[in-house]
Amino acid sequence: MTSTSADSRVLIAGAGPVGMTAALILAREGVPVTVLEAGSAFSTESRASTFHPPTLEMLEELDVLDELMKIGLYVPTFQYRDRERGLIAELDLSLLSGDTKYPFRIQCEQSKLTQIIYEKLKDVPHVEVLFDSRVTVVEQDDHSVTAVLENGKRYIGEYLIGTDGARSAVRKSVGAEFEGVTYPERYLVISTHEDITSWIPDISFVNYISDPQEWLVLLRTPEHWRAMFPVREGVSDEEAQSMENVQHKMQTIGDKQGAWPILHTTIYRVHQRVANSYRFGRVFLAGDAAHINNPLGGLGMNSGIHDVYHLAPLIAGRISGSHDDADLDSYDLYRRQVSEEYVAVETDKNWRRLRETNEEERLKQQQELREIVADPARHLDYVRGTCMLSEVANARS
Numbered sequence: 001m002t003s004t005s006a007d008s009r010v011l012i013a014g015a016g017p018v019g020m021t022a023a024l025i026l027a028r029e030g031v032p033v034t035v036l037e038a039g040s041a042f043s044t045e046s047r048a049s050t051f052h053p054p055t056l057e058m059l060e061e062l063d064v065l066d067e068l069m070k071i072g073l074y075v076p077t078f079q080y081r082d083r084e085r086g087l088i089a090e091l092d093l094s095l096l097s098g099d100t101k102y103p104f105r106i107q108c109e110q111s112k113l114t115q116i117i118y119e120k121l122k123d124v125p126h127v128e129v130l131f132d133s134r135v136t137v138v139e140q141d142d143h144s145v146t147a148v149l150e151n152g153k154r155y156i157g158e159y160l161i162g163t164d165g166a167r168s169a170v171r172k173s174v175g176a177e178f179e180g181v182t183y184p185e186r187y188l189v190i191s192t193h194e195d196i197t198s199w200i201p202d203i204s205f206v207n208y209i210s211d212p213q214e215w216l217v218l219l220r221t222p223e224h225w226r227a228m229f230p231v232r233e234g235v236s237d238e239e240a241q242s243m244e245n246v247q248h249k250m251q252t253i254g255d256k257q258g259a260w261p262i263l264h265t266t267i268y269r270v271h272q273r274v275a276n277s278y279r280f281g282r283v284f285l286a287g288d289a290a291h292i293n294n295p296l297g298g299l300g301m302n303s304g305i306h307d308v309y310h311l312a313p314l315i316a317g318r319i320s321g322s323h324d325d326a327d328l329d330s331y332d333l334y335r336r337q338v339s340e341e342y343v344a345v346e347t348d349k350n351w352r353r354l355r356e357t358n359e360e361e362r363l364k365q366q367q368e369l370r371e372i373v374a375d376p377a378r379h380l381d382y383v384r385g386t387c388m389l390s391e392v393a394n395a396r397s
């Protein structure tokens with residue numbers, strides 16, 4: 001590890017997978033880190049769960065991949081399906097074996113990664129993770145940055161990384177604009193222990209199911225199946241989450257005798273937004289604090305981890321003297337471009353395909369997917385794009 005002085009501390013707002021990954025990278029470089037988490041413990045919400053191949057490579061480098069793979073699900077394929085027609089195309093990630101050591105996805109709740117990283121960091125003397133520490137205001141001058149907590153406490157560092165989510169107080173405090181749109185649909189997410197393969201035996205662990213009336217996404221995690229449905233305008237959150245409606249939705253997957261066992265439901269609005277800058281002096285934005293997008297494709301958490309994989313070494317290098325201040329600008333220039341030109345485009349394309357109502361266009365899209373799978377070169381190119389390998393390759397070129 002590189003040694004640094006005590007006053008070269010980096011503050012991180014938010015102890016989600018992005019913030020904790022940043023803390024681990026900095027800690028491995030010997031940089032003192034304080035992670036300030038608003039909650040009383042790590043979040044256990046059923047949120048992001050897909051880890052793509054380039055992210056797995058990054059986590060291997062950080063020595064946390066083995067633990068994640070022990071508890072995660074190995075997913076070598078994903079499917080596009082149609083409610084009426086069944087399987088349209090199965091995409092094979094093993095085609096990526098020439099590009100990556102990990103030609104597959106791992107399905108595992110993001111909360112598992114934060115706990116794995118915490119176990120690596122909890123006994124590191126120059127790292128602290130503080131709970132019940134909600135950052136509300138950020139102040140800075142030419143030499144330092146101060147995080148002011150909800151309870152009035154103040155923490156001073158040389159730099160601060162805001163990874164405090166879509167409603168980021170850090171982003172608001174620095175005056176960043178959060179440009180983009182809000183989708184007309186909300187999403188209802190339902191988790192169940194019931195084995196969905198009883199009704200759809202040939203499904204993968206990741207499935208995008210199109211339908212002109214009501215599309216559906218089905219994902220398997222180590223602990224449950226997760227189903228995601230659109231919520232129509234005019235339907236209240238309470239109506240959507242009522243047990244009557246939840247059971248009705250699940251019965252469209254399989255006509256189960258008796259009630260489906262429901263573990264968890266949640267509703268959230270979907271946005272496609274990117275901050276107008278990822279750098280504000282000594283303050284940086286990453287993950288959902290910097291960009292939020294449609295979750296279809298599993299790119300949100302992954303791109304956030306990629307953010308700090310790019311940013312944290314730059315900050316460590318600046319602190320050690322191997323980088324100058326201008327080098328830090330490359331983070332904003334590159335990662336914001338990725339969000340605008342790749343992540344936003346890819347996730348929006350996924351959403352539009354699933355909800356297409358024009359039958360002629362639906363048939364055309366489905367035929368194109370079949371042709372892609374039948375052509376090895378196109379198939380490879382397609383899966384590269386969906387799992388972020390193309391984006392990472394561009395970054396290295």
